Amino acid sequence: MSKRQSSKYKLDRRMGENIWGRPKSPVNKREYGPGQHGQRRKSKMSDFGIQLRAKQKLKGYYGDVTEKQFRGYYKEASRLKGDTSQNLIGLLERRLDMMVYRAKWAPTIFAARQLVSHNHIRVNGVKCNIASRRIDVGDVIELRKKAKEMALVMEAQTLAEREVPEYVAVSEDGKAEYVRVPTLDEVPYPVVMEPNLVVEFYSR
Template structure:
């Protein structure tokens, strides 16, 4: 399990956007960057800076996956047929922790990863504790019996700011079927993601 190395909302402050779409985000009150000089730091960004920022935003959204994992996912996306940026989003959305988050089994991507690593998730009836596992189309993901009673799960299911996307088909409160790999415009990001800039960043 990759450990969260920075405060949950630091990414929001650094990007100047509510990356996770959470009501408590400090960006809702302060749109400037963190630190002593945050309000003054508004210089013109280079192309490299813009690409790096797009990569940090996308990587951070998926729970700050390690650079090694993220680059490996990009390399795989580049080898696949079709548009690399769409392939990258498709591979990231197939992560088990992300499916658990999309299904509203957890309030944040970090808590989704924790629920998986603690063995509370079953894939096609078999317990799985690997958050980075790829889910295939047609796979059924469900909460274990203990998880169904957890306050964290009940809180997630009551969240008004998030909807379950079309490619995750619910069957009651504790089970979903992953129906298809989504395209970029189907993924419910709270902010604009630019995977094409991530492709440019790694293709330099």
């Protein structure tokens, strides 16, 4: 299992955006980048730099996804029929940890990954601790009875900063069904994501 070695909010400051829409983000107080040169005037970015930034932002949003995994998602998206950028978003949203996050069972994507890895989630009635497990349309995930009483889960359900999207149907008995693969417009990103630039980056 991959583990994020650096502070997750460092990514927020490097991008100059509150990527996860969290009230704790340092960007809310300091919009400039980290380090002693963070307040310098930014120079014009090259096309490569813009594409790289878009890739870092999208990859960072999904938590501890490794570069190898992310490139693998791109390659698979390019093989599927239709728009590659839309396919890429669809594949990323089908991860089990993202499904847990979208169901509002965890306050952050990192907490969602931890819930999965600690065996608190079942997929179609079977225990699963693989965060990258792909969820298919019609699959039902559920919280274990013990997990429903966790402070982390109860806190997440009261968060006003985000809502459960329409492509995830959550019931009151602690179950969530994956209704359909979403399009880019349906995914509730707090900031603008540009998967088309990510496709350009990898297809160079």
